[in-house]
Every structure is written in structure tokens, then in C-alpha cells.
Amino acid sequence: DSGVTQTPKHLITATGQRVTLRCSPRSGDLSVYWYQQSLDQGLQFLIQYYNGEERAKGNILERFSAQQFPDLHSELNLSSLELGDSALYFCASSEAATHYEQYFGPGTRLTVT
């Protein structure tokens, strides 16, 4: 158990819909990262937040957005969902902006039908 929690574990929704994925980092970690992993693919970095502020942005679509709240939990919002958005979405956390050992949550499996 990494100490990072993600909810829900599974999510099935229809094209065009909007969903919110939630992540709670390890106790004491200030950075949260979001990744997308499609079937048999590697991990694609989406976005990083540090202490409530966006720190780095990867290949995140405009239909996707995220935020980190004062209690340090983070949410990833996916809108206008397409079939190709079906994937595992992982959240990871690390101690600080410059301490890069990232600990991953169990992931949310999103299926868009």
C-alpha cells in the first residue's frame, strides 16, 4: 500500500459525459501528479500540482482539467468523453516539488462506451 488513495476504482460512462476522478496523496506529500495509461501503453504524464498550484503540464487535452485543493487532495475532470479516453488513470504523490520519488495510487479504470 503506497498510501495514495484514488476513487472510484472503476467508472463506466457514455461518450459525451463528464467524470471526476479523486486522489488523496500520502500524508505529508505536497505534490500530486496525474497519468494516463491506455491498454498496453506506457504512462503518459498529464499534469502536476504542488501545494495547490500547477507546476508542470504534459500532454493533457483541453477537455481535461485538474485542481489541487487546500487539503492537498486533487481531482481530475474529464469532459466530453470519447471512446479513446478509456484508460487507467493514475495519481502519484511526492514529498515536495524537488523530491521526485513518486508513489502511485491503485488507479481508476475508466471505460467509455
Added chain:
Amino acid sequence: GQQLNQSPQSMFIQEGEDVSMNCTSSSIFNTWLWYKQDPGEGPVLLIALYKAGELTSNGRLTAQFGITRKDSFLNISASIPSDVGIYFCAGLPNTGNQFYFGTGTSLTVIP
């Protein structure tokens, strides 16, 4: 963007054999991380490397930060069935804040 080339793509080995895999980049990296992922689960951090030439062990696993800062290596000694999984490298370039992940090495250990 940056690309991390990880090789081999897959390995099939006998239990007890040693394993070597590597990760290379086209540019200089400041940090290398190695992860193991079981199907449907989140990656688990194995080893973190922060200095060129650094050699770090975690049980039967040993990883090295290449002296050119463009590569990293992971070795597993005396493999056992529970070593089965996908091993990912991840790196942070010396410019920018974005981590990049390799494409993974799938390891199968035959008892």
C-alpha cells in the same frame, strides 16, 4: 517531446537467472526512477537515482545512473517468479519539470 527508449521490450527467462534492462534518452537527465507494475495495479517505486554514476541496490535489484546522464540500467539477480511484471524507467530532464516514462520491459520468469 522527450522519448525514453527502454530495452528489451520483453524477456522470458528461467528462474534463477539474472536480468538486465536499460533505458536511454536523447538528452541529459537529472533523475532516474525505476518502477515495477503488476497488471491492473499502480507502479511501485523500486529505486531512485539522482547522481551520474550512482549505483543503488534494493535487495536483488541494482540500478545505475549512467555517467553520460543519458541512460540508466536495472539488474535483477537470481530471478524468482514474483519478479514477473512490467518494469518502467522514468526520468526528469535537466530542463523542465515533466517526468517521462519508458515504454516498459515485460518480464516473464519460467519456474
